[in-house]
Amino acid sequence: MSCQTGNIGRVFHALGDPTRRAIVEKLSEGPISVSQLTQPLDITLAAVLQHLQVLEESGLVRTEKIGRVRTCSIEPGGLSAAEKWIRDRRTLWERRLDRLGELLAESGEE
Amino acid sequence: MSCQTGNIGRVFHALGDPTRRAIVEKLSEGPISVSQLTQPLDITLAAVLQHLQVLEESGLVRTEKIGRVRTCSIEPGGLSAAEKWIRDRRTLWERRLDRLGELLAESGEE
DNA sequence: GGGATTGTCAAGTGAATACTTAAGTATTGT
């Protein structure tokens, strides 16, 4: 299996920060360097680097350094665990609501 | 529209905490009271209450007090904004990777 | 009424967070 589970907490925590979400959104358009990433944000490059570390540890982002520039890109499977967790919750309680609906319909019929 | 956007940050932040995820998971099975919610968790009722406040503000959970017991339940649309954000990112970069794949295939063919 | 249950509120505490600054280290271009 491609994705280690147990990162769900880290992923949600990473996405809880607006700057980090902005980084992920930017990277969705394609890979760019740390300084390019920093430019539109209103914080120092050092701060961006710290966010990138969080994002890497959560498995959402991958970075590679070539020469003096570190290029950041989306890790394509990074969101799947979180997506699955959400989907699982949804189906669980939708199923529950359906059962509830049936019960109400039955009791209304007789 | 049923869901206020702008909560995405709050939702992700709320789900970043393991205790809060445990609460949501428990509530997925059905509505229960605050003390029932507290019982399996290793923290005080007051702490659970604080988590519940975060969850309510994020739109993930709804609570209602009847008599002396406050009953907590899932707010069924609460995850949709987060789900949409994730889906949007995914389709964005999958589309990008597809284009990239096409380019590589083309250059390999000739 | 009185005692148990269930929840509420307000401080307070220690740890984690998101930043900054400042002083490095490589790498590249001239």
Next chain:
DNA sequence: ACAATACTTAAGTATTCACTTGACAATCCC
């Protein structure tokens, strides 16, 4: 070689967080 670029690292700071304690309120049951 030298200067600019692009990042790295460490230390410090203010804020936010998760949690506790303890005093309080409301409700239920006998």
